[in-house]
Amino acid sequence: MESAKPTTVVVIGGSNAGVAVSHGLLKQIPGVKVILINPSDKYYFNVAAPRVVAKPKAFSADQYIFSILEAFEQYPPSSFRFVLGKATKFEAGAKTVTVDSSGELSTISYDYLVIASGSTSLATRGQGSTKVPFKSTEGEDLPAALAEAQKTLAAARSIIIGGGGPVGVELAGELVDVYSDRKDITLVTASRQMLPSLKAGTGSAALKLLKARGVRVLSSRSVEKATQHPVSKEWTVTLDGGEKISADVYVSATGVLPNNEFIPSSFLNEDGWVKVDNEFRALAAMIDGRKTYIYAVGDITHHPLRTLYRIPGQIPVVVNNLKVEITGQGKRVIYKPSEKPSMLVPVGRSSGTGQFGGWTMWSWMVVLFKSKDFFISKAATYIS
Secondary structure, rough: OOOOOOOOOEEOOOOHHHHHHHHHHHHHHHOOOEEEEOOOOOOOOOOHHHHHHOOOOOOOOHHHHEEHHOOOOOOOOOOOEEEEEEEEEEEOOOOOEEEOOOOEEEEEEEEOOEEOEEOOOHHOOOOOOOOOOOOOOOOOHHHHHHHHHHHHHHOOOEEEEEOHHHHHHHHHHHHHHHHHHEEEEEOOOOOOOOOOOOOOHHHHHHHHHHHOOEEEEOOOOOOOEEEEOOOOOOOOEEOOOOOEEEEEEEEEEEEEEEOOOOOOHHHEEOOOOOOOOOOOOEEEOOEOEOOOOOOEEEHHHHOOOOOOOHHHHHHHHHHHHHHHHHOOOOOOOOOOOOOOOEEEHHHHHHEEEEOOOOEEEEEHHHHHHHHOOOOOHHHHHHHH
């Protein structure tokens, strides 16, 4: 007698959310088959990126770059398959995903689809910015890209950082940790305070720490344009009002961009993120009167504050609801994001600020929990 065909769940994206949801499905749903699609076979623990690029000797590459295949080797081929390639489109009606693997196109069928393609940044792309891989790079040699960024930052005598969020603050802190008086470091932020997504007190603490370390901070100033001279390679940054400042390096840390090139516009909000309900089902849930069986999780969703600490609260919801839908057993659950964001922001190895719930954390607490190693000692747990 022929055995029943397993339910196939295709997961697009091999970063934090995609890896975690794949493990969760494999461990909790008997007989399921997971196909994970990603343009790289490496997982990058990018939480530590500010220290990695500023301090090349702080960690070895095997502490923040891991093999995705090795992380899933405990599962048999009948349960797990990894596809190295970039998803170029999906057909919700036909329930297929098209993948480009080094120019060779293939079509993969699914019963359920989980979009976990995450986000990228201007600096990662090298778009209007010195190239600094704060996120995974597509189709590139990640160690080589990181090495080039490390070399560029080390050689620069002057650096402008655009953005007063956590990445901008952390990078400034790491650079001044190493180079102190040897580099002129300027941070430009369009907001009135540092860390605008957090409380004013937390932002004030970050500003005080940066200024005490010698970082020049320009608040309430937005970067209108950044261009690099083709010969001298010097960057000219144009601020609102027309003022221009120059430096050897300009790093954009002004936020993240959705990895959504393969996603139909009907699934996206006006900013390009996937619209989901409180069960993480894509809100474009019906096409021609039929369910699409599509979920989304992680940075690619419309939920703001795209930080790693949000992922552990999202994964169980997605896994549980897929389990209920596939097995017909149990009850669906909903996602209730915290209205009080929590975040740890090192400003160098020996100081930092942060917020837990509604209160600002003392510097020594941030040092204890994150500044020492940027969670690198826990990196392997995020992929395993």
